[in-house]
């Protein structure tokens with residue numbers, strides 16, 4: 001009698017949460033991971049999927065993408081499933097005034113597991129709303145997060161152009177009141193220097209996204225990681241990639257990695273523009289870190305278990321038996337690749353010998369993306385039916 005509904009056979013499993021990096025089979029029963037072991041018999045499964053030659057990882061977790069509010073927002077399934085992402089966090093699209101709309105029209109309708117950062121601005125990430133200090137209410141934001149902890153994982157502060165600290169301080173306060181954390185995308189100004197923000201205005205567990213962008217340059221004129229970044233990391237501030245359309249430059253990331261300053265989490269900041277201009281898809285952003293020399297198990301860890309732990313959802317981002325059966329099967333395609341960055345100084349490429357392509361995306365045990373049809377039968381096995389219908 002089969003014990004598994006699906007068996008991923010012959011792949012190279014990378015599950016950093018469990019220290020697994022080697023040839024293993026993965027058995028799925030219903031909506032859950034049932035077993036990760038060597039040589040699970042094919043007879044024990046209803047459907048065997050041959051994944052030999054490919055990497056098998058937990059479903060990817062994209063900490064920073066846009067499905068609501070922002071004019072470039074995309075529906076989660078379209079921007080996530082082709083790239084192995086089974087969980088995404090909408091990064092500040094809704095505010096407390098628009099949460100219900102986000103929940104009803106995005107979270108409830110998507111096959112992808114969608115969480116959200118609530119914007120400190122009540123109206124969310126629409127037009128010039130993020131400039132309206134009067135709509136940045138820490139108490140109401142925290143109340144909304146506390147009431148919907150099933151969906152909301154933290155606070156987002158972004159794009160504020162004013163001279164003061166209102167957006168940062170109120171966002172950090174909302175995170176404190178709700179027992180979550182604040183993710184910040186705000187460029188420095190002489191009146192509110194980045195060093196002061198990292199060291200005095202943020203709390204341990206809070207984070208900065210777009211960490212290799214020119215808007216908040218991590219590397220100084222001397223080519224070195226600025227000391228306040230190192231000090232901030234030492235006090236528990238985290239750094240997220242948030243690649244996007246204007247926010248990831250190899251000229252920042254390469255020296256940072258060489259000097260031992262990798263990101264805590266790899267994410268896309270995916271939306272309609274970043275997807276096409278700089279190919280900020282999850283597999284492509286991961287490929288860029290591979291190309292810069294990061295070992296694949298580190299790339300996978302920063303794209304699965306690290307974001308899952310940061311958003312306090314330790315049940316995802318892992319292949320632990322009993323966990324939701326969220327799986328990505330990734331092929332390292334051996335063909336010269338040109339991988340694009342993005343930023344105010346233009347788009348440039350890094351040449352690489354290969355890139356990752358997503359072969360299969362499985363969410364809660366269901367195959368939702370299958371690039372080469374490896375979970376399907378050959379067409380010649382189409383059953384006979386009565387075709388002579390009037």
Ligand SMILES: [Zn+2]
Nearest residue numbers: 064066091269
């Ligand atoms: Zn963003």
